[in-house]
Amino acid sequence: MRAAAPLVHNITNFVVMTPTANALLAAGAAPAMLHAPEEVAEFAAIASALVVNIGTLTAAARDAMVLAVRAARDAGRPWVLDPVAGGVTAFRRETVAQLLCEGPAVVRGNASEIIAASIGASAGRGVDAANGVDEAAVHADALARRIGATVVVSGPVDYITDGTRAVEVANGVEMMTRITGTGCTCTALIGAFLGAGLPGLEAATAAMVLMGVAGEVAAQGNPGPGTFAVRLTDALAALRPKDLDQRGRYALRLTGTLAA
Amino acid sequence: MRAAAPLVHNITNFVVMTPTANALLAAGAAPAMLHAPEEVAEFAAIASALVVNIGTLTAAARDAMVLAVRAARDAGRPWVLDPVAGGVTAFRRETVAQLLCEGPAVVRGNASEIIAASIGASAGRGVDAANGVDEAAVHADALARRIGATVVVSGPVDYITDGTRAVEVANGVEMMTRITGTGCTCTALIGAFLGAGLPGLEAATAAMVLMGVAGEVAAQGNPGPGTFAVRLTDALAALRPKDLDQRGRYALRLTGTLAA
Amino acid sequence: MRAAAPLVHNITNFVVMTPTANALLAAGAAPAMLHAPEEVAEFAAIASALVVNIGTLTAAARDAMVLAVRAARDAGRPWVLDPVAGGVTAFRRETVAQLLCEGPAVVRGNASEIIAASIGASAGRGVDAANGVDEAAVHADALARRIGATVVVSGPVDYITDGTRAVEVANGVEMMTRITGTGCTCTALIGAFLGAGLPGLEAATAAMVLMGVAGEVAAQGNPGPGTFAVRLTDALAALRPKDLDQRGRYALRLTGTLAA
Numbered sequence: 117m118r119a120a121a122p123l124v125h126n127i128t129n130f131v132v133m134t135p136t137a138n139a140l141l142a143a144g145a146a147p148a149m150l151h152a153p154e155e156v157a158e159f160a161a162i163a164s165a166l167v168v169n170i171g172t173l174t175a176a177a178r179d180a181m182v183l184a185v186r187a188a189r190d191a192g193r194p195w196v197l198d199p200v201a202g203g204v205t206a207f208r209r210e211t212v213a214q215l216l217c218e219g220p221a222v223v224r225g226n227a228s229e230i231i232a233a234s235i236g237a238s239a240g241r242g243v244d245a246a247n248g249v250d251e252a253a254v255h256a257d258a259l260a261r262r263i264g265a266t267v268v269v270s271g272p273v274d275y276i277t278d279g280t281r282a283v284e285v286a287n288g289v290e291m292m293t294r295i296t297g298t299g300c301t302c303t304a305l306i307g308a309f310l311g312a313g314l315p316g317l318e319a320a321t322a323a324m325v326l327m328g329v330a331g332e333v334a335a336q337g338n339p340g341p342g343t344f345a346v347r348l349t350d351a352l353a354a355l356r357p358k359d360l361d362q363r364g365r366y367a368l369r370l371t372g373t374l375a376a
Numbered sequence: 377m378r379a380a381a382p383l384v385h386n387i388t389n390f391v392v393m394t395p396t397a398n399a400l401l402a403a404g405a406a407p408a409m410l411h412a413p414e415e416v417a418e419f420a421a422i423a424s425a426l427v428v429n430i431g432t433l434t435a436a437a438r439d440a441m442v443l444a445v446r447a448a449r450d451a452g453r454p455w456v457l458d459p460v461a462g463g464v465t466a467f468r469r470e471t472v473a474q475l476l477c478e479g480p481a482v483v484r485g486n487a488s489e490i491i492a493a494s495i496g497a498s499a500g501r502g503v504d505a506a507n508g509v510d511e512a513a514v515h516a517d518a519l520a521r522r523i524g525a526t527v528v529v530s531g532p533v534d535y536i537t538d539g540t541r542a543v544e545v546a547n548g549v550e551m552m553t554r555i556t557g558t559g560c561t562c563t564a565l566i567g568a569f570l571g572a573g574l575p576g577l578e579a580a581t582a583a584m585v586l587m588g589v590a591g592e593v594a595a596q597g598n599p600g601p602g603t604f605a606v607r608l609t610d611a612l613a614a615l616r617p618k619d620l621d622q623r624g625r626y627a628l629r630l631t632g633t634l635a636a
Numbered sequence: 637m638r639a640a641a642p643l644v645h646n647i648t649n650f651v652v653m654t655p656t657a658n659a660l661l662a663a664g665a666a667p668a669m670l671h672a673p674e675e676v677a678e679f680a681a682i683a684s685a686l687v688v689n690i691g692t693l694t695a696a697a698r699d700a701m702v703l704a705v706r707a708a709r710d711a712g713r714p715w716v717l718d719p720v721a722g723g724v725t726a727f728r729r730e731t732v733a734q735l736l737c738e739g740p741a742v743v744r745g746n747a748s749e750i751i752a753a754s755i756g757a758s759a760g761r762g763v764d765a766a767n768g769v770d771e772a773a774v775h776a777d778a779l780a781r782r783i784g785a786t787v788v789v790s791g792p793v794d795y796i797t798d799g800t801r802a803v804e805v806a807n808g809v810e811m812m813t814r815i816t817g818t819g820c821t822c823t824a825l826i827g828a829f830l831g832a833g834l835p836g837l838e839a840a841t842a843a844m845v846l847m848g849v850a851g852e853v854a855a856q857g858n859p860g861p862g863t864f865a866v867r868l869t870d871a872l873a874a875l876r877p878k879d880l881d882q883r884g885r886y887a888l889r890l891t892g893t894l895a896a
Contacts, residue, residue: 129409130393131394131397131409132394133650133651134394134651134652134653134655134816137816138861138862141814141815141816141861142814142860142862147816148721149650149651149691149692150691150692150693151692151694152692152693152694152695154694154695154725154727155725155726155728158725158727159724159725162724171409172393172409172410172411172412173410173412174412174414174436175412175414176694201408204419204422205410205414205418205419206415206418207412207414207415207418208415294401294402295398295401296394296397296398296401296407297394339610340402340607340610340613340614341401341402341609341610341613342398342402342605342606342607342608342609342613343606343607345398345606345609345862346606346863346865346866347863348862349861349865350859350860350861350862350863351860353814353860353861389669390653391657392654394654431669431670432653432669432670432672433670433672433675434671434672434674434696435672461668465675465678465679466675466678467674467678468675554661554662554873555658556654556657556658556661556667557654557657599870600867600869600873600874601869601870601873602658602662602865602866602868602869602870602873603867605658606866
């Protein structure tokens, strides 16, 4: 990815803009955050990939998202969806349902968000996962097949599926749930790997392993969450492919549904 | 609060979204930031408490705030108001006056903001307090009685009043005024303690003591403001009730007005 | 500047609000971020200076910017423009062209942004400079003369011109391009020095030297970008005029065009 330095267009939530931009820079990508309906289509066609995150959704942002993803698709650019708290309100459920029809390459959320995206109904409260990854895996498989995308369930062990193949990533630390924006950053990194040319399953796996290993490095010495967040950015910048080869803990298998 | 892990709905300003979310996580609460008029009422009824902060106010945000506070009130959920720079422009004075009629459990601001909220006229310039806490105390008492809420004046010694009883909190360090968002974070923490079930005066006292002690811990060794901000988050995560019992410096008394 | 403690009004992008506010506080200024069309004109006349940054531009923000800069001008307050990614979309080109007609005291951007501002056409992709500072200098001179402002081209050696005199600032480190918001922070600091009473060329030089030296201090020991960002804020707070006198590396000369 560092060689490609993909330009990643983010229509993302206001809570995570700063840490997301810094994480993308640390990982070697070029972040751009812009969300005006007047320009998103023009820019989405220039960028290497698009990241859509509904955390601080508004009606104007939803319009911009639809314009942008259609322009990205028309220009052959991949895009990734983060359906933050996607099942919690009717406004979010409708927005997620609409965006899922627009051909994302990857969808990433926690267990509750992925279940909500798959079944179109409420699950969880706010941004926390009220469901387990295992419970969400079958819904992730179904969603992946229905929309022809890669679906990522974040959790203690991440589950990544394209409906046929699944990858489980065991990297990461609990502290990552104690600071804001780690999930959103994973999604942005998936966008960066998509922008660098990786297909959905590979991009998602690379991003989840990178973020997980960075979290493990940052957690050394058991720092508080403020220090951890700083070190996480440091780690993202310092890690190299060989580190991920050595420290990555992931396994490919057929999806549970198919294997059964 | 860590046992309750209250879900805290924030309609807050864009400058402090990231540090506020991290502070709430560090203190054991679950933050959610969402502000679309299409969904705030639905979400406010789900959350344990609501935080309304007018720092980067817009007309759309004002509409969302009114919808949210009414939904919170109807659902029996407490809410806290931070009237950032509330006396500085006509738009802010009108918004603050409107929100004060909607039954906040707590109002927190600096001396100039609380005087402006109480008298409905300009005081101070921007986010800095041009008035002293002593000067604001009588206005805080009057405001508390008028709207039936707890009112907090932040300063070197914080003044917290419900119109009858007052608490003074002496914790905190001057460095807290040198980074952005410490006042807003206090307000968010008040929201978290309200969400955990504490009444207004107790929630405000707990939040101001927690934040003040965390500031004292973070200031050890006299770091620069960047390092201080990181350690402040670390301290919020590390502090336990017994630390606050040992280090909290606060005293209850009858309000100045009544005692006179 | 610390004595003046200028109140700096920012209509700025959502990615950099937190670090910009902290940098202004560290440097001794009083930041205020507000952008509602209902109040920006009123506030711009109160503040010492205005900073306009189009990073996360929207139509509403553009309207607010125009209202604010006119009010600032009418009140005799200087303002500085940061045309982030200004050449990349038609929406940005039109906005920049409109704002350049409203009398900014200073315009600061990277080489691609300044070329785009000067020639009114696209240059660069996103926020990264695709052009060199040398290439941009002649365009900066022309722009400075056309609009009667000081123009700053950020880069390894910054180029600051009022169309007659030019200053080159050699301070700064490459790491500053690896975290988000350093350019935007430079612009905000220019606003702060304008607010403290310095004329355009002097304000821009002071800001670029301050930021460059702070970057050099923060880069000692070669930290990762997370740690670097924290130390940058620390350094901005710690530096004093004598440090800048000792460490500043800049030179005044006639502009290339005139000297030729």
